[in-house]
Structures are given as structure tokens and as C-alpha cells.
Amino acid sequence: MKIHKDSFWSKHIFSEDHKTIGKQFFWLGLFFLFFGGALAMLLRWQLGYPEQPVPIIGKWMWPDDGGIINPDIFNQMFTMHGTIMIFWAITPLLIGAFGNFLIPLQIGAPDMAFPKLNMISFWTMFLASLVLLSSYMLPLGTASGGWTSYPPLSSPAGGIPGLGQTIWTIALILMGAATMMGAINYITTVVRLRAPGMFYFKMPLSVWGLFLASILNAVFVPVIAAGLVMLLLDQTIGTEFFIAGRLASGDPGDPLLFQHVFWIFGHPEVYILILPVWGITSDLLSVFSRKPAYGYKVTAIAMSTVVALSSLVWGHHMYTTGMSPLLGKSFMFLTLLISIPSSMFFLNWLGTLWRGSIHFDTPMLFSMGVIWVFGLGGLTGLYNATVTADIYLHDTMFVVGHFHYTLAASVMFGSFAAIYFWFPKMFGRALDPFIGKVHFWGSFITINYVFFNMMVTGYAGQHRRIYNPTEYDFLKPLSGLNEWITIFAFFLGIFQFLFLLNILWTISRSKICEKNPWKATTLEWTVNYPIPHGNFDEVPIIYYGPHEYSRPDIKDKDWLGQNELMEVKKWQM
Amino acid sequence: MNKPRVMRQLSNRWKTMIHAGIWFKDPPKDVSLDGYRIDSVIQYTDLVIGIYFGIVVVALIYFIYAYRSSLGNGAVYDHGDKKKNVIVTGGLGLLVFCSVDVVIETIAFRDLREAFWNFPKGENVLRIEVLPQQFAWNFRYAGPDDEFGTSDDIIPTQNHMHIPENTPVVVQMASWDVIHSFYLPNFRIKQDATPGMITAIWFQATEKGVFDIACAELCGNGHYKMKGYLTVESKENFDNWLIENAPELPDDDWDDWDDAGEETGIPEEWGWTWKELK
Amino acid sequence: MNHTITNYDPFGNASTGKLGMWLFLVMDALTFATILSGGLYLRLRTDLWPNAGEILNIPLTSFNTFLLIISSFTMVLALNSARSKDIDNLKLFLSLTILGGVTFLGIQVYEYGHFIVGGPALENALLQAGFSGHSSLTWNTGVYGSTFYATTSFHGLHVLTGVIYLSVILFNVSKGVGLEAYYDRIEIAGLFWHFVDLVWILVFTIIYLI
């Protein structure tokens, strides 16, 4: 197979090698994860200690207000926090970094189908990041209409001063373009470049998750892209798609149109983020239980079913907009249907552990953490899905708690598991297991406290996106709890710091570790670090599924690589 | 110095903090006719979800304990893909679906039919129009002629809404500028008010008192303090209140009216008259 | 050991590049679908929507439609010539296709100019349709104007892209690339062009005819 020769530029900057691009996405995502996390810390400060000066950095950041976060800044912060976490932290980390890194390696391909497009995708994303960050230079600040940016609030008629909202829209359109390029690449790669024998039902579930997420990206990012372009036109040249006249008097634009477009995309988007995590979790549970993933096919099909259903349920975000009763009921029914396939692969996770031989390495701890937090997060979705309960719970901290359990906790834990697991392949070195375990237990305890109690405050009525909950009498009893959540959130932040230190320390200090430290079966573990541009010396041929652990018919080891042809009497494929 | 007192204060502070940190918080007091329906569907979900999540946790802990590799046991080579296994997972999935989803769906649909989407009609229904703006609530009552958009409409002070006890109230709303959401925590209801369209919700108070009205949809930097007060009072007090707020004779006060609008910032045009619901 | 395991590939004949283009077209189609159905949705909610022909010049645009269909046809001819390695005809038909696209764009620009400059006739037509006080049709003329310009200009951008794309192909062909290897590229460009034409039929039907 062709091995490429590269100069410095083509090797590290404008590389077309999927592994380098994956690493570029990795650093981008990590940077924004901490950026968004720091914003979360400030948000928590304001909610726990409303209108008190932020310690240490407050005086320096907002001298005019005496170190106090003002309402404008607060709105900007949660808007940027949500936007950054979803589109600039998790998407690059999971889809960008692991999508790029894993798909070709796990299916035995030399590279992506369109390496140049892959490179352009990263640099478009980079440009989008610069555009997004540039809004911090604006005199009137960044966007502040929430990550959902509903018009008319997000249009000039909404009264948000300055250009922040426009820059936000442009950044998102660029990000969407990058994502679409990625989707073309991933889908084509999986369809075309699988090594001989790598049938669809022999692919690791991680690839399944990433593949399905890419399909959702391909279908729904164009929808939001069109919506955002229309929003941008409203913002800049004064079209009137989403701007209704005052009152019911009948200028013809319609704010609800944007909400429909947004959630037709937005609901699948949350599955885009979690599908890779489902796949990765399924694989890792199997590796560390030394046992085949329970019901592999069922899991793959269940995930595909969720993908199909996800396009039909967007209305559950809009129960309180005044939709017709029939629609409301249909959306509730369809939303609840999703719990069937979800429970099936969830049970398969438990099935994998059952009668396994469980090794508690850091990636495993995080994967088991996913079982816990996704279980809770998914189940709390049912309250939201109930039309009546949602009349009360919509736009409260309960929803915020629900989606941090699924989005922040599950997706972040899944990403951490993936990082701990594949770090030896990406950077040749294993992350320190002790710090890793401290990171896990610290995060697990604090994250549960923080997000569970967010749901508690929501159930007690606290609505979201409010600068100062103590404004309301009915929320006064909650201020102690809000303070506690904040304290725990700070500890959560500190544990993430530990994680960062672990990464930096490992990269700079550790020795190159062995090729296959986890004794895993999938193809990426068959190549040595550093993996050359072009990946495999010869095309691997695949004989087995991705989870051949503890086969009774092999004696000296408890795993069998996907491309290891075993000399046995009756070999099954 | 007076050390013990400082200690006592500190320990009191700790007590309250600990109390604040671990006690479950109740939702605001329910003072509505149908709020209990929402509480009870939530409680049912709590219960069944608690059971299922409990099972998951117990299983998880048991697996961690019984199948840890340090016991030295090998794993069982089982793909779990036999027909039997698939039927079991599918069956359990269906079980969860039937015991949770189907039940809450049935409850929810019943409640929608009987209460939330079953708008009351008839003589004794009080109709109120709500016009939120950045960042205040405006209310309009039909006045003596029972029609909106006439000169005897009653528009009380911003952010103050009064209703009589035990009377069904239908609220119609449309927004003046951006999307707001009319949120009554004590009544367990919430309804978006969107520019360009009319939405409606209804409720009935069962207790007297003053309750918070909050805005639940992000509407700008004043979103957090866009609050109002809902006073529930007896029929007589309510009628008196209406009379107090009634505009003076329409003929000679149109000019005052405009001035008043400028002073209070209340938009002068309401733009829609009551829309009969189908 | 010689194993011949081949994966089943439902897109067996298509080149990888073509597969990529197909995917792109699916995504592009969804973008158009969103804009078009968004327009229809807004239209349902308003009375301020002129009837077909009240404002837009249907005969002129029909001619434009005709042009695009012809250019699709010349594109097919270009591909045929490429397959039979007939460089001269290939260049001729590619040029004709590009010419069709350019003319289409020219007419669209003329149409836009006509609407934006406006005049008493247009003012009258707009008044008939319910837009009082407008002497020209711009993207600010109600949601109708917004929809009209957004949809047609988005399509216009595609035609422009197609023209540039085909020009690059024409340039490379004139420079003398090996047609053997280049044929696939031409076919992919052709796919894009046919797609742009096909979408126009939809845009034309929805914006101009109904």
C-alpha cells in the first residue's frame, strides 16, 4: 500500500491524513470543552451566588460592574455555553476526532474516501471557530438568544444589541458546512472502503454509531443550514421569514417556522451526539468484560431504529407553543416509541456485563458510568415527553437537568471513555490510570449531584435561563440548593482540570506503550504507533466479528483479532 | 471575644446548608383545579422509573460484585444473539413500554381530554387577554359590555392580574414583540405567547392569595425579572377591583388614555379581539 | 493463502467520487426542500400572496426553463461525445451547456433588475395583489418577496456554481487531459448540472406556476 511522504506543512497543518485531522479535531474539541466548561462555572456562580462579585477573576473581567456578572453577560454566557458545548466541543471530539481516527482504522481502510475534503472540513471548522470567538471582540458582546436562537428575539426586531447574533449565525453556517463535508466523507468511507470481509454486521459498534450519526448529519444539517441562511437574511438584509408583525395583526412571517426547522434538526442533533457514545460504550463494555457484546445485531438494529424514529418527534420541544391537540398527541406517542429500542440496547449493555470477567480500567469505569447516567437521563426524558407534565416542566431546570444527564453526563463520559481507551493508539502513550480513576470517581459523584438537583429545582418550579432566581418568591426556598449545586459544580470543574493535566503530563512524559494494551480485537490495535499515512501494510482480511473474547476454542489468550485466521477444526464465521 | 456565638452561627449556617442540600424540594403549592393531574402523572412516573432504575442499579452492583475479574473467573462466551435472547430483551423492552409509556400516555391523554384541552364555555367563564412585552405583562378584561376592543375594556396596572376564586378563566395571548411564555407555577401551567398568533390556556383557582406569574421563554436581558402577580380573591372583591380599574367615561378621556399609555409604557393597540375557539 | 472475500456493495458500479456527489446532491436537495416547504408554509399563513402571473413574468421564465432543459440535453450530448472520445464535439456541447447557464443567469438578473427598479406598471400589479405603497418588488416586500428572492437566488447560485464548474472542466478538456481518466469527472459534473435543472423545474412550478 502506498506510504506517503510528507513535509512539515502537509504533515501537521494541512494534512490529508485522517489520523492527523482527527488529532486536530481532538485539540480543537478539548479546547472548547474547557472553554465551555469555564463558562458553565461562571453560570453556576451566578445561579448559586446571584449578583455577588465573581471571586478572583471578576474584578478583572468586568471592572465596570465591580466584578458582578450582569444580565446581558449572563445571557451571552449560557448561549455560548450551549452552542460551544454542542457544536464546538462534543461534535469535534466525537464525530471529528474519533470519527476521523476510528472509522478508517476500524474498517481496515487506508484513509478517508476524500482526504482533501476531510482537510477542508477541518479548516472550515477552524474558520468557524475563529468567527465564533471573534464575537467576543464585539463591543456589545456575543449572541445572547440561547443556543436555540428563536426569532424574533434573535433578529434585529428582538432587541439584542450589536452584531453578536449575526456572527453566531454565520459561525453556525460555517460549522454546518464543515459537518456536511464530514458526513459525505464518513458515509462514503464506510460504504466503500471496508476491508474485504468487513461486512456491515462485522463492523465494531463504534463505527455503527459514527456511521449512523453521519447519516443523521447528512439528512438534517442541510435543513438547519437552510433555516440559518433564512435567519441570516432576516438579520442582515431585512427579509421577513420569521418576523411576525406586532400582535396578531398579520404581517406574514412566522416565528414558529423557525422553531419547526430548528427542532426538525435539533432533535436528531442530540442523537447525533449520543450515537457514537452508544456505539463506543457497547464496544468498551465488551472489551473490559472480556465477553462478546450481548446481542450485537440487536444493538445495531435498535440504534438504527432510533435514527429512523428521531426524525418524527421534534414536536415534543414545542408542546407549549399552542400546537393542535392531535399533533401534540402524535408527537407524544412517537417520542415514547423511542424508549423501546433504547431499552433494548440498554439491556444489552447489562447483558454484556452479565457473566463477564470485568476489569475496572478507567475506560470501563466511564463506560459503566454511561450506563448509569444515560439510564437516568433517558428515563427522565419520559417526563418531558408527557404532554401534560411538560406543560409544567417545559423550560424549567428539569429539562436542563434531563439534557445534562444525557448530553453532558452521558456524552462527556462516553468521550472520556473513548479518550482513555484510544489514547494509546492516538498518541502512543497510556494515560495515567490512577489519576484516571480519581477523575472518574470525582466526576461521577459531583456530576450526579449537580444534574440530579438541577432536576429537583426544576420540579420545584425554577425556570431556565434566568439571571437571578431569587427574584421570585416561589424560588426563594431553592437558593440553598442552588448554592450547593454550584459548589459541587466547582468540584466537578476541578476534576476536569485533573484530566487535562493527565493528558498534558502523559504526552510530555510517558513512554510509548505497547501496541495493544487492552488486548482488544479490532483492527486499529494491529498497527504500531506511529501509524503511517496509509495505515495498513497490507490490506487486512476480516474473518470475525469485533467482539471475539473468551472463545473456549483458543487456549493461550482470551481474544481473537478480527483479522486473525485461527487454525481450528470448525471455524465459524 | 464571643467565640461560642460565632461557632453557633457557623453551625447554624451549616445546618441550614445541609438541609438545603439534601432535602427534596416540593413544587410550589398547587392552588388550581387541575394541577393535581400533572403532579400525579409525575408521581406515577417517579414511581415506575424509580423501580426500573433501581433494578438497573441493583443489577449493576451485583455484576460488579459477582463478575469482577479479580475473582479469576473467565467470561462466558455468549453472543446473546440467539432467538431466545432477542425475545427476552424485546419482551423486557415491551414490558417497560407497557408499564411506563402506555400508562402515562393514557393518563396524559385523559387529562388533556378532560381538562387541559377542554376549554370551558358558558356564562360564568372569565375571559382575559394577555399581551406580554419586553419585559412586562399587560392584561385586558372585556368590561361591562363583555366585548373586547371596545372603549370600556379594562386594562389594569401592568403586571397585575386578578381573578375570582372557583371560576374558570380562559386566557388568550399574543405577544407584542418577541416570544414570551405565560407561566403560573402554582397552577402547573405554561403557554407561549408568540407574535403573530393567538394562543390560549385555561385554569381555575381553588384558593385565595397572591401568586407569581413568570415568563418562561427567554426574551432578552430582562427575562429574569419579567414577573407579574396573580391575585385570586372572592367574587365581590374581584368585581370591586374591576370597577376601580374601569376607564372613566370614554368620551372625555381618550386623550388622558393616550397619555396614560405613554407614561406606563403599555402598548396602546391590542390589535386583536377575542377569537372564538373551535 | 488466497482469500477472495468481497463485500456486498449496493452501489457497485458507481465510482467513489460519484457516490460522494450523489450524497452531496441528497443534502442539497434537502436544503432546497426546506426552503421550498418553508415558503409554502408561509404562504398558507398569509393572504398577501399574488396569484400566478400577476407579478412574475411567466413567459420569460418559461423560456428560461426551456433553456435549462436544453442545456441538460446538451450536457448529455457532451457526455456522449466524451464517451466516444470526440473532443471537438465534447468542447462544443460543453460550451453550449455553459452558454445556456449564462443566458439563464442573464435573464434572471434582468428579471431582478426589473423588479427592483420597479415602475408604475409593477406598482399597479403589486397593488392588485394587495401590496399597497410598493413601487418595486424587493426582498422586503412582504414575506412573498423574501421567499421569491431567497428561493430563486439560491437556485441562481447553483447555476453560477455549475457554470464555473463546467468551465473548469472545459478548460481542462481543452488543455488535453486524458479522457479515459477524466470521463468520470465529466459525468460527476453532469450529475450536478442535471440536478440544478431538475430543481429548477420544482422552483418554477412552486414559485411561478401555482
Ligand code: HEA
Ligand atoms: C454537551 C453539552 C453540554 C455540556 C458538556 C455541559 C456541561 C455543563 N453545563 Fe451546560 N448546557 C448545555 C450543554 C452542555 N452543558 C446546553 C445546550 C445548555 C442550554 C443553553 C441555553 O439555554 O441556550 C446548557 C445550559 C446550562 C445551564 C443552564 C443555564 C440556565 O438555563 O439558567 C447550566 C447551569 O447550571 C449549565 C451547567 C453546566 C455544567 C456545570 C456543566 C459541567 O458538566 C461542565 C464540566 C466542567 C468543565 C468541563 C470545566 C473544566 C474546568 C475548568 C475550565 C477549570 C475551571 C475550574 C474551576 C473554576 C473550578 N449548563
Ligand code: HEA
Ligand atoms: C444526547 C442527548 C439527548 C438524548 C439521548 C435525549 C433523549 C430523550 N429525550 Fe431529550 N433533550 C435533549 C437531549 C437529549 N435527549 C436536549 C439537549 C434537550 C433540550 C434542548 C433545549 O430545549 O435547549 C432535550 C429536551 C427534551 C424534551 C423537550 C423538553 C422541553 O423542552 O419541554 C423532550 C420531550 O419529550 C425530551 C425527551 C427525550 C426522550 C423521550 C428521549 C429518549 O431517547 C430516551 C430513551 C431512553 C430511555 C427510555 C432509557 C433507557 C431505558 C432504560 C434505562 C430502561 C431499562 C430498564 C429496565 C428494562 C429494567 N428531551
Ligand code: CUA
Ligand atoms: Cu418574557 Cu421571558
Ligand SMILES: [Cu+2]
Ligand atoms: Cu428532542
